[in-house]
Amino acid sequence: MIERLAIIGVGLIGGSLARALRAAGAVREVVGCGRALPNLEKARAFGVIDRFTQDPAEAVRNADLVFVAVPLGAMRGVFDAIREHLQPETVITDGGSVKGSVVLDASAAFGALPPRLVPGHPIAGTEHSGVEASFAELYRNRRVILTPLPDTDPDALARVQTMWETCGAEVTLMSVAHHDEVLAATSHLPHMLAFGLVDALARMRENDEIFRYAAGGFRDFTRIASSNPVMWRDICLANREALSAMLARFGVEMTDLAESIRRADGDHLLEIFARAKAARDRSIEQSH
Amino acid sequence: MIERLAIIGVGLIGGSLARALRAAGAVREVVGCGRALPNLEKARAFGVIDRFTQDPAEAVRNADLVFVAVPLGAMRGVFDAIREHLQPETVITDGGSVKGSVVLDASAAFGALPPRLVPGHPIAGTEHSGVEASFAELYRNRRVILTPLPDTDPDALARVQTMWETCGAEVTLMSVAHHDEVLAATSHLPHMLAFGLVDALARMRENDEIFRYAAGGFRDFTRIASSNPVMWRDICLANREALSAMLARFGVEMTDLAESIRRADGDHLLEIFARAKAARDRSIEQSH
Numbered sequence: 400m401i402e403r404l405a406i407i408g409v410g411l412i413g414g415s416l417a418r419a420l421r422a423a424g425a426v427r428e429v430v431g432c433g434r435a436l437p438n439l440e441k442a443r444a445f446g447v448i449d450r451f452t453q454d455p456a457e458a459v460r461n462a463d464l465v466f467v468a469v470p471l472g473a474m475r476g477v478f479d480a481i482r483e484h485l486q487p488e489t490v491i492t493d494g495g496s497v498k499g500s501v502v503l504d505a506s507a508a509f510g511a512l513p514p515r516l517v518p519g520h521p522i523a524g525t526e527h528s529g530v531e532a533s534f535a536e537l538y539r540n541r542r543v544i545l546t547p548l549p550d551t552d553p554d555a556l557a558r559v560q561t562m563w564e565t566c567g568a569e570v571t572l573m574s575v576a577h578h579d580e581v582l583a584a585t586s587h588l589p590h591m592l593a594f595g596l597v598d599a600l601a602r603m604r605e606n607d608e609i610f611r612y613a614a615g616g617f618r619d620f621t622r623i624a625s626s627n628p629v630m631w632r633d634i635c636l637a638n639r640e641a642l643s644a645m646l647a648r649f650g651v652e653m654t655d656l657a658e659s660i661r662r663a664d665g666d667h668l669l670e671i672f673a674r675a676k677a678a679r680d681r682s683i684e685q686s687h
Numbered sequence: 688m689i690e691r692l693a694i695i696g697v698g699l700i701g702g703s704l705a706r707a708l709r710a711a712g713a714v715r716e717v718v719g720c721g722r723a724l725p726n727l728e729k730a731r732a733f734g735v736i737d738r739f740t741q742d743p744a745e746a747v748r749n750a751d752l753v754f755v756a757v758p759l760g761a762m763r764g765v766f767d768a769i770r771e772h773l774q775p776e777t778v779i780t781d782g783g784s785v786k787g788s789v790v791l792d793a794s795a796a797f798g799a800l801p802p803r804l805v806p807g808h809p810i811a812g813t814e815h816s817g818v819e820a821s822f823a824e825l826y827r828n829r830r831v832i833l834t835p836l837p838d839t840d841p842d843a844l845a846r847v848q849t850m851w852e853t854c855g856a857e858v859t860l861m862s863v864a865h866h867d868e869v870l871a872a873t874s875h876l877p878h879m880l881a882f883g884l885v886d887a888l889a890r891m892r893e894n895d896e897i898f899r900y901a902a903g904g905f906r907d908f909t910r911i912a913s914s915n916p917v918m919w920r921d922i923c924l925a926n927r928e929a930l931s932a933m934l935a936r937f938g939v940e941m942t943d944l945a946e947s948i949r950r951a952d953g954d955h956l957l958e959i960f961a962r963a964k965a966a967r968d969r970s971i972e973q974s975h
């Protein structure tokens with residue numbers, strides 16, 4: 400049982416955690432924290448949180464668990480604000496999409512990485528934002544990656560792992576660097592392609608007409624381009640290196656593909672498409 | 688009422704047209720044609736067609752309407768095979784994803800473009816192939832683009848338009864070149880990105896692990912990479928010019944994006960992402 404859970408950033412990710420833990424009867428009191436009052440008032444009206452404050456220091460007072468779910472660019476400020484106000488036994492974890500930057504921000508704010516901070520990332524989400532987009536089932540049957548460091552307290556790690564499992568998630572441990580590379584490939588690069596495609600089309604003169612003839616495949620393909628721009632700016636800046644490497648790798652692939660089209664090399668195109676289809680069909684089977 | 692409809696290529700597109708017209712009671716007899724017997728036997732067993740032949744010339748005998756729905760690379764062969772066997776009043780149309788190549792193939796096969804040939808393209812589909820993937824509702828509330836030429840017979844055009852409207856589709860007329868440009872942007876380029884992304888990841892050493900951490904957004908984003916590789920090879924070859932131009936335009940966009948990440952230009956990234964999100968949200972609203 401979590402006696403007092405502080406959620407800093409009561410949006411899709413923070414709100415869904417609170418809802419899931421409440422639904423499981425695993426938390427006694429939830430304190431929400433954010434900047435804008437309307438979102439916090441909505442969160443209380445929905446029953447996602449019991450009370451709120453706009454002051455992170457106040458939010459973490461006597462909390463046994465703190466979950467930080469603000470955009471990555473706001474992590475450092477939150478850590479600075481709560482640093483002096485944690486109980487020695489308080490466990491801190493987060494939901495940020497990049498782990499290297501969170502570890503750096505926490506290390507800078509706290510002087511060194513606190514042993515009771517467990518960096519984490521739920522591999523779950525939608526293209527919507529804010530507490531009204533949150534729901535208790537978001538994490539059910541989804542993976543959560545935790546990236547403990549050598550000094551991470553095993554009890555803190557166990558508590559965070561149990562918290563996520565209570566929400567129906569499957570927890571995997573991974574190094575910080577490995578997490579950031581895997582996510583650059585499976586999430587950050589695809590978001591760049593979707594944003595880049597939609598922006599390229601939007602900038603064409605005939606863009607209204609183009610979007611009119613976009614069918615079902617296009618809608619699914621570009622869904623992630625409706626994601627929160629601030630959150631994605633922060634992810635790009637936070638995972639600059641791994642994402643740049645993936646963009647370069649993808650650039651090589653596309654140059655090869657474009658060259659094959661230009662020289663009408665049907666055999667090579669068929670080879671690329673067949674390999675991609677086989678890999679996707681296989682990966683979808685695995686995940687069912 | 689269509690007395691005898693010949694479907695050359697009884698797959699997703701051809702099979703769905705037959706099903707829709709049957710469901711609407713708009714066709715008396717459907718003759719199917721293809722190369723492989725099992726698919727044709729399945730089509731007859733499902734009631735999609737009444738009878739079949741492997742000979743296109745035989746299939747079009749006394750048909751009042753012929754629908755050609757084979758991969759683009761097979762269009763020329765079909766036109767050659769049926770050329771001498773059409774009634775003067777037979778209307779021909781097709782479902783090919785590129786219109787310039789179909790017009791060229793027909794012109795070459797027939798000596799000149801037959802006035803009763805109406806090039807067409809239903810903007811509807813899935814990533815599945817074959818008659819077992821077909822369904823009567825595929826075209827309902829979807830767009831169909833017809834690209835008549837100056838010499839196209841108005842009666843033939845009207846018959847084809849009525850046929851699609853009977854399936855619940857909304858018909859738009861467009862020039863061949865314009866169709867091929869719009870589709871390069873909204874369909875062909877997105878498929879290249881999906882195939883390219885999945886292939887790039889599949890070729891990484893850690894590819895098994897990477898696909899394991901791919902979440903819901905990735906699955907939607909890459910769905911179109913499960914499409915038929917032969918069909919897509921043919922589309923690339925058939926729409927080489929317009930697709931190459933779109934790939935180049937996308938390349939410029941991605942170079943700009945990658946550069947902004949490399950120099951940590953958060954303002955420019957935010958601008959790109961916000962413009963893309965606004966364009967997608969707007970286009971989705973329009974289409975509802």
Ligand SMILES: NC(=O)c1ccc[n+]([C@@H]2O[C@H](COP(=O)([O-])OP(=O)(O)OC[C@H]3O[C@@H](n4cnc5c(N)ncnc54)[C@H](OP(=O)(O)O)[C@@H]3O)[C@@H](O)[C@H]2O)c1
Pocket residue numbers: 407408409410411412413432433434435436438468469470471473476477494495496497520521522523524525526527528529530627630634
């Ligand atoms: N969305 C996804 O698919 C997804 C998936 C996995 C992980 N994540 C990660 O989860 C985190 C939250 O994302 P989200 O999707 O939940 O975003 P969200 O719905 O926009 O929620 C973020 C919340 O943080 C608050 N916030 C922003 N800046 C703040 C600050 N300086 N101090 C305190 N609160 C602040 C916002 O409220 P105010 O504006 O009122 O302050 C908002 O309620 C991000 O780090 C993201 O990378 C997202």
Ligand SMILES: NC(=O)c1ccc[n+]([C@@H]2O[C@H](COP(=O)([O-])OP(=O)(O)OC[C@H]3O[C@@H](n4cnc5c(N)ncnc54)[C@H](OP(=O)(O)O)[C@@H]3O)[C@@H](O)[C@H]2O)c1
Pocket residue numbers: 695696697698699700701720721722723724726756757758759761764765782783784785808809810811812813814815816817818915918922
């Ligand atoms: N799938 C989509 O999303 C979509 C959307 C709009 C338009 N289109 C276009 O529609 C056409 C058909 O696509 P589809 O998705 O229906 O493909 P499909 O499900 O694979 O069906 C194609 C059919 O054509 C037959 N075929 C192939 N080569 C042939 C040949 N040389 N002579 C006679 N029949 C032949 C195949 O049967 P056999 O192998 O037994 O001959 C198969 O039944 C393509 O031109 C495509 O560009 C597709």
